[in-house]
Amino acid sequence: MGAPLKLAVVGHTNTGKTSLLRTLTRDTAFGDVAARPSATRHVQGARLLADNESIIELYDTPGLEDAMSLWDTLEQQSFPNERLDGPARITRFLASPAAQLRFEQEAKALRQLLASDAGLVVIDVRDPVLAKYRDELGILVLCGKPLLPVFNFVHGAEMHAEAWREALARLGLHSVILFDAIVPAIDGEQRLFAKLALMLERHAAALERLMAARRREADERRQSALELIASLLIDAAAYRILVPRPNDDKAAEAAEHSLQSASELMRERLRQREAACVRDLLTLYRFREHDVQASGLPLAAGRWEHDLFSRDALGIVGIKLGKGMTVGAATGIGLDLILGGLTLGAATLAGAAVGGLWQLGHVYGDHILGALRGYRTLTAEDAILRLLALRQLWLLDALQRRGHAATQAVALDSPEGQGWRKDGLPAPLLKARSHGEWSSLNQDIGDDEARTQAVHDLREFLS
Amino acid sequence: MTPTRLTPFEQRWLAETLRRHEAAQGMLDDSALLPALANTGTDDESRIMQRAQSLARQHFPQWLDGMRQWQTQAWWVLAFLSVVAALSGFFSALGLMNAGAITPDGRALNVPWMLLALLAAPSFSLVVWLVSAMSRGSQQTPLGQLALWLQRHVPGKKSHSLLLGQDLLGLLAQKRLLGLGMGSLSHGLWLLALAGALLGCLLMLATQRHVFVWETTILQADVFVDLVHFLGRPLALFNLPTPSREMILASGNSHVQQDDAARQAWAAWLLGCVLVYGVLPRLLALATSFAFWVHGLANLRLDLKRPGFAMQRARLQQIRQNLGIIDPAPTSLSLTHKRDGQHDASSGQAALAAFELGGDLPWPPDMSPEAALTFRVYPRIDSREERQRLLDQLAHAHAPSLLIAVDPRLSPDRGSLHFLNQLAMYSAIPMIWLVGKHERVRLWRETLLQAGWPGDALLDDAAANVWLGGAAWARR
Numbered sequence: 043m044g045a046p047l048k049l050a051v052v053g054h055t056n057t058g059k060t061s062l063l064r065t066l067t068r069d070t071a072f073g074d075v076a077a078r079p080s081a082t083r084h085v086q087g088a089r090l091l092a093d094n095e096s097i098i099e100l101y102d103t104p105g106l107e108d109a110m111s112l113w114d115t116l117e118q119q120s121f122p123n124e125r126l127d128g129p130a131r132i133t134r135f136l137a138s139p140a141a142q143l144r145f146e147q148e149a150k151a152l153r154q155l156l157a158s159d160a161g162l163v164v165i166d167v168r169d170p171v172l173a174k175y176r177d178e179l180g181i182l183v184l185c186g187k188p189l190l191p192v193f194n195f196v197h198g199a200e201m202h203a204e205a206w207r208e209a210l211a212r213l214g215l216h217s218v219i220l221f222d223a224i225v226p227a228i229d230g231e232q233r234l235f236a237k238l239a240l241m242l243e244r245h246a247a248a249l250e251r252l253m254a255a256r257r258r259e260a261d262e263r264r265q266s267a268l269e270l271i272a273s274l275l276i277d278a279a280a281y282r283i284l285v286p287r288p289n290d291d292k293a294a295e296a297a298e299h300s301l302q303s304a305s306e307l308m309r310e311r312l313r314q315r316e317a318a319c320v321r322d323l324l325t326l327y328r329f330r331e332h333d334v335q336a337s338g339l340p341l342a343a344g345r346w347e348h349d350l351f352s353r354d355a356l357g358i359v360g361i362k363l364g365k366g367m368t369v370g371a372a373t374g375i376g377l378d379l380i381l382g383g384l385t386l387g388a389a390t391l392a393g394a395a396v397g398g399l400w401q402l403g404h405v406y407g408d409h410i411l412g413a414l415r416g417y418r419t420l421t422a423e424d425a426i427l428r429l430l431a432l433r434q435l436w437l438l439d440a441l442q443r444r445g446h447a448a449t450q451a452v453a454l455d456s457p458e459g460q461g462w463r464k465d466g467l468p469a470p471l472l473k474a475r476s477h478g479e480w481s482s483l484n485q486d487i488g489d490d491e492a493r494t495q496a497v498h499d500l501r502e503f504l505s
Numbered sequence: 506m507t508p509t510r511l512t513p514f515e516q517r518w519l520a521e522t523l524r525r526h527e528a529a530q531g532m533l534d535d536s537a538l539l540p541a542l543a544n545t546g547t548d549d550e551s552r553i554m555q556r557a558q559s560l561a562r563q564h565f566p567q568w569l570d571g572m573r574q575w576q577t578q579a580w581w582v583l584a585f586l587s588v589v590a591a592l593s594g595f596f597s598a599l600g601l602m603n604a605g606a607i608t609p610d611g612r613a614l615n616v617p618w619m620l621l622a623l624l625a626a627p628s629f630s631l632v633v634w635l636v637s638a639m640s641r642g643s644q645q646t647p648l649g650q651l652a653l654w655l656q657r658h659v660p661g662k663k664s665h666s667l668l669l670g671q672d673l674l675g676l677l678a679q680k681r682l683l684g685l686g687m688g689s690l691s692h693g694l695w696l697l698a699l700a701g702a703l704l705g706c707l708l709m710l711a712t713q714r715h716v717f718v719w720e721t722t723i724l725q726a727d728v729f730v731d732l733v734h735f736l737g738r739p740l741a742l743f744n745l746p747t748p749s750r751e752m753i754l755a756s757g758n759s760h761v762q763q764d765d766a767a768r769q770a771w772a773a774w775l776l777g778c779v780l781v782y783g784v785l786p787r788l789l790a791l792a793t794s795f796a797f798w799v800h801g802l803a804n805l806r807l808d809l810k811r812p813g814f815a816m817q818r819a820r821l822q823q824i825r826q827n828l829g830i831i832d833p834a835p836t837s838l839s840l841t842h843k844r845d846g847q848h849d850a851s852s853g854q855a856a857l858a859a860f861e862l863g864g865d866l867p868w869p870p871d872m873s874p875e876a877a878l879t880f881r882v883y884p885r886i887d888s889r890e891e892r893q894r895l896l897d898q899l900a901h902a903h904a905p906s907l908l909i910a911v912d913p914r915l916s917p918d919r920g921s922l923h924f925l926n927q928l929a930m931y932s933a934i935p936m937i938w939l940v941g942k943h944e945r946v947r948l949w950r951e952t953l954l955q956a957g958w959p960g961d962a963l964l965d966d967a968a969a970n971v972w973l974g975g976a977a978w979a980r981r
Contacts, residue, residue: 056916067826083835087828094548101831108920110889147919150832166916172861173888174920266815273812318531325532325816328823482529 046089046096047238047245050155050187053164054178055105058194061223062164063088063102066231068328073102083147085154092255097248101158103151109178112148115140116181128184132156152185160188160242163215164223167193167201171209183213188241192234193220217241225443231256264442265501267326271434272470272500274319276493279427279467279474280481283308283420304420309351311483312422312430316350319434327441350426421475424467431462435504470500511558515572517807520557522568522672524813532816533560543824550807553817571669583690587697594698598623598705602713610762611714617729619775620736623702624783627695631786634688638794682805685798692791699783703776710772716763717756717771726757736778745777746770854881856904858895858928861887861921863912866940870910872973880973892924899931907932908964908972913939917952926956936962938969 051059060073060082067088074082083104090098106112116135120126126134132152135141141149155161163182169175182189191210193203207218219237221230232253239249283304286297324330466472473496478484480493511519527533535542538559546552561568601622605613677683709715719729730753737747748756752767807814857880859868869882881902886895899907909928915921929935937953939946950963964972 054916055918067823069823069826071823072827084830085832086830088826089828091822091825099828104834105918107918108923110892110920111923113889146835154832169915170863172915173891174861174918177889262810263815263819266810266812270812322812322816326812326819328819 044244044248046099047160047242047248048099048101048158049238050101050103050151050158050161051164052103052151052155052161052182053105054166054169054175055107057105057164057166058223059105059164060102062162062192062194062221063100065223065226066090066100066234070329085150090252092248092252095248095251097245097252100162101154103154104147106148106151106178106181108145108148109181110174112145112181113177115145116184127186129156129186132181132184148181152181155182155185155187158187159245160190160238161185163189163191164194165191165206166195167203167206168195170202171205176209176213179210179213179215183215189215190237190241191215191218193218194223196220196222197225228443260442263326264438264505267323267438267441268501268504269497270319270322270326271431271438272497272504274315274434275427275431275471275500276474276497277315277481277483278312278422278430279471280477280479281308281312281422281483282478282481285418285420301418301420308420308422312426313350315483316430316433320437323434323437323441329441350429427467427471428462431504435462468500468503470496470503509569511569513554514802514805516554516558517805518572518669518673518676519561519568520554520807520814521676522669523557523561524811525668525672525675526565528813533564535560539820540824543821549809549818549821552821553807553809553814556817556821568669575669575673586690586694590694590697591701594701594703595705596701598702599709602706602709602715605715608716611716611768614715614717616717616719616733616756616771616775620778623706623779627699627783627787630691630695631790634691634790638684638688676805682798682801685794685801688794689791689798692787692794696784696787696791699779699787703779703784706776706779710776715768715772717768717775719753719757721757726754729753729757733774736782737774739781740774740777743777743781745780746773748774853903853905855879855906855908856881856883856899856902856932857908857910858883859885859910860925860928861912861915862910862940863914866910866912868910870969870973876973896927896931899928902931904932906934906936908936908938908969910938910940910969911949913941913943913946913949916945917949922952922956925953929958934962936964936972938964938966940969941966 051062053059064070064072067090069088072088073086082102085104086102088100088102089096090100112135115138116131119134119138120131133156135145136149136153136156161182163179165175191206193206196203203220210216210218217237217240219234221227221234227233235249235253235256239246242249285301285304286293474480474493477492477496480496523533535556538556542552542556542559546555601619602614603612605615607613674683677686721729730750733748733753734750737745740747746769748767748770752770755767756763756771809815809818857869862868862885868885869877869880881904883895883898884891886892907928909925911921911925925937937949937958939949946965950960953963954960
């Protein structure tokens with residue numbers, strides 16, 4: 043295990059150097075990003091870790107802005123009779139007063155590149171190859187470090203990638219990587235590291251470790267995320283409130299009132315539960331709430347734009363609300379008049395047959411008892427469970443892509459979600475319907491083995 | 506604050522408790538702790554444990570006491586159960602040895618019944634344990650489930666110690682540790698019971714005179730001979746005697762007096778059977794499951810894939826990644842790109858220049874042929890040489906007004922500003938035309954205003970067209 047690979051991230055101003063670092067470090071709080079030039083005026087470092095080993099140290103540098111004048115200065119600083127190589131010329135420039143004054147920003151970037159093992163040159167390929175950019179690249183090449191040009195904004199409408207490739211080839215830079223810092227390809231990061239490993243052989247083994255660690259982390263993160271979602275769904279499916287059934291006309295009004303307040307309570311707690319899941323997913327993927335807002339996802343302050351129980355929210359993802367009885371104006375909360383939410387799925391029936399009547403009583407006892415004592419059961423409707431599932435999966439998808447503007451169109455109509463719209467609910471959820479004790483909304487749950495198993499099964503179903 | 510150091514196991518227990526707590530109640534505020542935490546410890550697990558410990562000491566000191574209580578109680582329960590096991594083994598042996606009728610020859614001892622009474626229950630439970638250990642079914646032991654059931658169904662406030670117990674079970678449920686621990690416990694208790702029984706038998710044989718008999722109504726005597734010899738075969742490995750065929754046949758006939766050699770052979774055989782078929786298998790089972798338990802406990806790690814821990818890992822890593830600012834920003838930017846000075850007004854031709862204008866934008870701009878004649882139109886400017894040539898030309902042209910077309914799709918930078926400012930010095934009325942509509946137009950305007958350009962010198966397409974038409978008309 044050698045010293046970490048030091049990489050200076052350099053380039054023209056406002057090409058997305060800091061964005062690249064944010065994406066690579068998965069740290070939305072890194073540095074300042076703004077759609078204006080010279081947002082970064084300092085050199086800031088970040089390291090990429092594989093387990094506990096620091097593999098890459100990345101340095102974000104201020105953008106180059108005045109390369110043409112810098113070239114002039116470099117030329118003025120060389121004497122007619124001497125022949126200095128590139129790094130020597132840059133070193134001389136860095137020692138000169140110009141590096142402290144007019145070219146302070148450029149000097150910072152060049153100093154960092156000289157101190158690094160290699161440079162990532164971030165290029166906005168939406169821009170044409172202008173003379174000033176050629177000068178910039180020329181100066182960077184003078185530093186004598188291996189450079190890997192990174193084409194950013196490759197999803198832009200207008201691209202000059204070919205012209206850029208030619209210009210880079212003229213400077214001896216033949217290897218290029220396409221990496222959109224805002225909407226990176228799923229395997230973009232891996233390809234970037236692989237390219238670096240080819241370029242910098244001494245660090246190839248370490249980069250390999252980093253790639254493996256990143257793949258493993260991504261997988262673990264996804265599993266954790268799916269478990270969070272599964273847990274939310276089980277909680278929602280198993281959630282129920284018993285409300286008294288009116289015995290005579292006088293009590294009817296009071297009963298109706300308690301029904302209303304119970305369903306309102308239920309909706310509020312389901313909303314809170316969903317918000318908690320969203321918050322956890324964001325934490326897991328190292329997003330802060332306001333980052334998501336900027337990324338174009340319809341989330342505000344950790345909540346979805348559309349209320350969980352609004353018809354709009356269901357309409358957007360293409361779910362129709364069930365024809366089941368709804369409570370007053372409240373949608374999404376179902377009321378079972380017969381035997382409160384009793385859903386005899388095939389699996390539970392089989393289980394009941396095996397386990398005998400005792401199990402049947404164990405599973406449905408609460409329901410039957412409630413019904414006999416004159417209670418009715420309120421539960422969240424299937425449509426709500428479907429919506430919860432689709433929204434969280436959508437968010438997860440966006441987070442995995444380090445979602446920004448382009449993610450908005452990705453998942454809403456994605457075919458993966460199709461099953462959640464039409465098919466029956468997955469077995470673990472149906473099972474949860476009859477296990478009120480599985481919902482953290484009903485009670486403080488312990489490490490119920492059956493619930494853990496259900497969450498596990500559902501997670502498998504989701505992945 | 507409890508200054509006591511926690512064992513690694515207790516630290517994990519605490520972390521698990523905090524994870525459960527945070528999953529239910531939301532994350533505790535740890536912003537003050539996190540930065541220091543991120544740079545201590547050797548791995549994510551130790552950092553998460555450290556975090557849990559700090560937060561627990563801060564917010565839930567009762568958890569630490571609760572953990573200690575749990576362990577003390579566990580030891581007391583263990584001691585009590587051990588004593589009960591040993592005593593019950595001892596006294597049941599006494600009872601069994603005394604159960605036989607008193608004959609003139611001594612107390613009768615029905616050998617098959619004695620063997621069955623001493624060994625049936627331990628052997629049966631051992632087999633049950635073996636079967637359940639082999640099958641990889643339920644992760645939880647009945648005892649654990651009982652505890653959870655009680656926790657759920659016993660009314661009243663759920664105290665923190667019950668929750669702690671639940672977390673302990675949750676932690677141990679990993680890698681079947683709970684099963685191994687419970688197995689070790691039950692093997693240990695059975696071992697004590699069997700040892701007590703052995704001691705009881707020994708005591709009775711030492712202090713009482715027994716006559717060893719067997720009885721049958723329908724079986725052949727040879728069955729007993731074979732049985733005793735079959736059971737005695739492993740005993741030979743330990744140099745324990747087995748009654749001879751004659752002795753066994755004689756014992757079946759209760760009228761024959763038993764000689765001392767036969768009695769001693771029988772007694773040794775009986776004790777040997779308890780030792781070999783009762784104590785020894787238990788000892789092996791205990792050693793195995795205890796070894797696995799200790800090994801498992803030593804290798805017990807938090808399951809960092811669980812969402813609660815995974816979130817903490819993500820947060821800690823984020824902090825660990827940051828190397829901070831290496832080279833700070835300058836306190837003030839150099840003002841070299843401030844626009845200064847202006848050329849004297851003169852009576853030349855109005856001029857049009859295009860600075861780094863995209864190839865897809867037309868140059869010269871669309872205008873009537875007559876209008877075009879009224880302007881001096883310079884070619885597109887990009888390279889250093891072109892820039893220098895334009896500056897030289899303008900120095901001689903004395904243009905009263907100069908319209909510089911700029912491509913706002915590019916990002917404004919210091920170099921461009923510097924050059925635009927240079928151009929401005931060669932004209933009385935320099936203007937910048939931001940060609941087309943783009944989100945960066947606003948950025949250009951801000952930057953140019955900051956650099957000292959007046960707002961009315963910055964034209965959009967409409968204003969530029971008006972100016973182009975107007976200037977041409979004025980000239981005519």
